[in-house]
Structure formats: C-alpha cells, structure tokens
Amino acid sequence: MTVRQSLAEAAGAFTRLDRRGRERRIAQLLELVGLDAGCAGRLPGQLSGGQRQRVAVARALAVDPAVLVADEITSALDGSVRASLLGMLRDLQRRMGFAMLFISHDLAAVRRVSDTVAVMYLGRIVETVPADALPDGTRHPYTRTLLSAVPSLHGGRRPAGEPLPLSGEAPDPASPPTGCRFHPRCPVGPSRRPGRDVCAVQDPWHEAARVACHFPYPAGDGADHAYGARPDADGT
Known part of the structure; x- marks a missing residue:
C-alpha cells in the first residue's frame, strides 16, 4: 500500500469521506507529522525509517x-x-x-x-514515579538495577556499593514466583540479605501502591546510588 492508501484506510475507519475530503485529510495528516505531500504516493520501501514511523503516527492520529x-x-x-x-x-x-x-x-x-513513569516486572507495575524525579526519586530495587545498567564513565568498573547484576533468567510470567515476583533476582532480597524471608512468601504488590517492595530504598538517595555508593535498602 502507498502512504495515501494506508492513511485513507485509517481516515475512513469511523468517518465517511468523499474523494476530495479524503485527499484533504491525508494532506492534513502528513503536515501534522512533518512530511511533504509528495510522500503520499510512495511505498514503505521508498521511505526512511524515520519517515515510516511518522506515517505510522499519522495513521494513528487519523482516527482522532x-x-x-x-x-x-x-x-x-x-x-x-x-x-x-x-x-x-x-x-x-x-x-x-x-x-x-x-x-x-x-x-x-x-x-x-x-509525565509519570511506571516500571513493570513480569506483568506487574512495581513502581510509579514522576518523570522529573528520575533517578533520585526511585525506590524499588528493580528500578534501581535498570538505572545502574545505563552506561557510565566508570569504564566498565562497578563502583563499590552499587547493586549486583541480576542473577539468573526472568521467571515464566505464567507461573511467577511466590511472594514478591522479583525476590529470586533481587540484589537486596532474601538470597542476599538474611532475615528477609517475607519477600518469598508475601506479595507486596497493591494496585494503589507507588512502590511494590517490602524493603524499598530510602527516598531521595537515587543520586548517590546511580553511579556510586548507596545505603542498605532499609536505610542502615
């Protein structure tokens, strides 16, 4: 399908358009995503990757x-x-x-x-945080581990105190672990910290909770954690 055919199909999904109205709508959609009207007659193979993505956005916007x-x-x-x-x-x-x-x-x-970031693990939201609070405002060990995986200027050396890499493979989402779904791989969970057996037996997840963790990191220490030392998860 050409760009014109693809956009016309979407534009007419919920609204009946005559030929003139269809052409006008296609031109409007291309303008919205910053593409020249001449793109309408092209096939996907004649577009760059960025142009193809813009056409995909235009197609989605066609239904308002x-x-x-x-x-x-x-x-x-x-x-x-x-x-x-x-x-x-x-x-x-x-x-x-x-x-x-x-x-x-x-x-x-x-x-x-x-505006708001939700971090998921095995199909569950484990933490929500305002985007402008990254990384300092994060508290869940999985979110912290994701942030620590971002390349840094340490030249591949892991700074003292930074969480250990995740161990093992992600479990089967259809048969998740008991308790906290993240506990078998958690860098501060029961396999690494004695006395935290509650993680293996009690699920901390709650639909209204901002952080689904029995031992979340203290609020506001993310800057220290991201590329350097961090305190223990319980603040000690």
Whole structure:
C-alpha cells in the first residue's frame, strides 16, 4: 500500500469521506507529522525509517484518538531521528490533547516524553514515579538495577556499593514466583540479605501502591546510588 492508501484506510475507519475530503485529510495528516505531500504516493520501501514511523503516527492520529499507544516507537531509529520524533510526539500531544501510553526500554526517551513513569516486572507495575524525579526519586530495587545498567564513565568498573547484576533468567510470567515476583533476582532480597524471608512468601504488590517492595530504598538517595555508593535498602 502507498502512504495515501494506508492513511485513507485509517481516515475512513469511523468517518465517511468523499474523494476530495479524503485527499484533504491525508494532506492534513502528513503536515501534522512533518512530511511533504509528495510522500503520499510512495511505498514503505521508498521511505526512511524515520519517515515510516511518522506515517505510522499519522495513521494513528487519523482516527482522532483520545489515547495514543506508542509501543517501542523509537527502537529502530538512530539518535538524531529518535530525538526529532520524540519532540514531534510531545508537541502533538500538547496541541491535540490526547493522552499517550509510551512503552520503551529506552529510559532517556521515557523521561523526555513522560509525565509519570511506571516500571513493570513480569506483568506487574512495581513502581510509579514522576518523570522529573528520575533517578533520585526511585525506590524499588528493580528500578534501581535498570538505572545502574545505563552506561557510565566508570569504564566498565562497578563502583563499590552499587547493586549486583541480576542473577539468573526472568521467571515464566505464567507461573511467577511466590511472594514478591522479583525476590529470586533481587540484589537486596532474601538470597542476599538474611532475615528477609517475607519477600518469598508475601506479595507486596497493591494496585494503589507507588512502590511494590517490602524493603524499598530510602527516598531521595537515587543520586548517590546511580553511579556510586548507596545505603542498605532499609536505610542502615
């Protein structure tokens, strides 16, 4: 399908358009995502990766969504194209008023476009935190481990006190561990800290909880943790 055919299919999903109205809507959608009208006659193989992603965004916007789900939308793009696409998404969100669920493993991208960040492990949200509080405001060991995996200037040497790498493979989500789902791999869980058996038998997750952990890190020590020493999880 050409870009025109793809966008026309989406634009007519909920609204009946005549030929002139369809062409007008296609031109409007291309303009929204910063593409020239000449792109309408092209096939996907004639577009760059960044242009294809912009067409995908235009196709989603064609139905005037209340919620836009952006799942790994920047994963195949280089740095400059990724930055441009993220800036466009944020601008469109503000102008058009839709909510956006942005799903990514790229923490820098998440922080740039999000107001609130939710970190998931084995299908459960283990922590929610305002985007502008990263990394200092994080308290869950899994979130801290993700942040510690970000490349630093230490030249591959792990600073003293930084959490150990995760051990083993992620369990089967269809048959998660008892208690805290993260406890078999947790750097401060019962396998590493005696006296924390509650993690293996009692699930700390609660739908309304901001941090699903029996022994969360003290609030506000994330800056010290990210690339240097950290206190014990119980604050001692």
